[in-house]
Amino acid sequence: MSRVGGGRADAGIALVLLALAGLVFWRARDIASPPFVPLSPAFFPKVLAGVLAILALILLVQGLRAPRRRSPQAPVLPALLVFGPLATYLLLAPVLGFFSATFLFVLAEGILLGERRAAAIGRAVAVAAGTTVACYLVFERYLRVIFPGGLIG
């Protein structure tokens, strides 16, 4: 995957990290501290938040000092091709049932990633059916994993 080095992106990330460190400090106040314990359970997260804040400040300074570079093309499409169908799969599985959702996901992903020819689509259908049956036999029947049932199963 193309990487983005230095510059404004790093400075932006540093601000997000500083916000995260701030959030940890702020929420750490709410952590209950049992009596007679010299070190509160909030102590370690606070130390980490402090370390993160220092690192983020260095990253911020480095980012602001670094020369601006042209960012390479972001891998938006590959990420969408994976996370889009995956999110739909994860949402559908509890509703439709794990195996029907798995069939639809493997089919959709196979068509999206492969060539859109009749032969390729036929192959995607076969792979989706094979994967679903194999998952059922291996995981549900043999390894006794209980998957979400849903409407169809």
Added chain:
Amino acid sequence: MIAVGALASAAAAVFDPGALLSLLAGVLVGLVGGAIPGITITMTIILVLPFTFGMDTVNGIATMIGVYVGGESGGLVTACLLGIPGTPSAIATTFDGFPMARQGEPGRAVWLGIWSGLFGGLIAGVFLVYGTIWLGRLALQFGPWEYFSLFILTLSIVASLSEGSMLKGLVAGTVGLLATTVGTDPIMSVQRFTFGTDLLKSGFPFLPILIGVYGVTQIVTDVQRLREGDARLKARVEQARLVVNHLAVIGEVLRGWGNLIRSTLIGLWIGVLPAVGGSAANILAYDQARKWSRHPERFGHGSPEGIVASESANNANVAGSLVTIMAFGIPGDAVTAVMLGALLVHGIAPGPLFMTNNLDVAYAMFLAYFVACVATVAVEAAILRVFLRLINVPRDVLFPVILVLCVIGAFALNNLWADVWTLFFFGILGVLMVRYGFPLAPIILGVILGNQIELNFIRALMTNADPRLFLTRPLSGIMLFLTLVSVAIAVWQTRRGARAEAVEAEG
């Protein structure tokens, strides 16, 4: 030194037909996964893990060791036949394996690699047994101060050796540690950062994080490569004539015994050192082999010494990293982090008490390692031709199936669908991290070591409130000093690199 009773029960468990079969299956999957460019050993281990959930401890761990050992060997097939290393551990194998194959000796190239991997692996196995016992005893003398310092040293080395900037490595490690503070704290069982939801009460489960950060991120990277028409993902292995005179090849490996032993020792040493990883072992061993060789000019043109050096080193590296995992509970790199995760899933907590508390499991791991080394050769001899076909599975067929296995792996451990969403969000985090140059290994190490670091840190301060003890106890002090040295070296290297880049840009 070896407890016969425990050894016998370990042997009974490992040589049980069912266990042997699953170990063989592990080796086969490891070989195929290691051979396919774009599918790393780490990914293969992640994918096999859910299949082992239902197995008993020894069976499951033996299978995972099979995958690990097989995976290290699998990369050499594509390295020799295609000139593309199946895994980073086989990079140096391409330097001479591919030229030798192109000169009409593909069988000799592949089998030199396989046999030297076996010999290197077996020699290193002896060290695995005795090294683990010895280092385990040393680790027994560690108090919480030493443990804390050792974990911090490991994390800092991983961060400073990671690809990209050390600063980003340290940030990634700290974020990983912070992730472990969500949920119940390991000492007082107090709820932290749960935001009132039941889902976060037990914290983020580490396996879905691991699978999301490595597995899903790897798939997105590969999909991008696939769309860009990357030759590595489209290359096909043609059926080649791989029949050889095995005695002649074995003789060739053993005649260069100096090279074999030196490379094995390098592989072992790199494996034992936390954080250096298998990809460094084969390159370093190859480089040393060239320096010591009587025919350095042949390197890069099909020198058998080069193949022997690379392959014996990367198999020995497996034994070395298993020593560190078993004796200290510290993973050396991404692959070993996942292996450590696999052990934890099977209820084994590696570390100084591991040998004392689980002697039979430790022996079973040693035996499984030796069996896996031999099984790798047997499987390759039996089905090399089928194996070559498996490498050619189109990636658009493979990726959706892998994603389904990632989802099952995240779900099946606790049977919680919410864990699958952890996989999803950490997958997105992994992709963003790679995009902005943050290395992945430190965050995983942070997640795996987080609770241990906190536990030892707090224990040390509760035993004696004086924080100076971290510096004044000799071993702890040395390790913290080495932490500083590793950070200083990384800063120096980064600055030198930046200066060189600036000079190049001006020139």
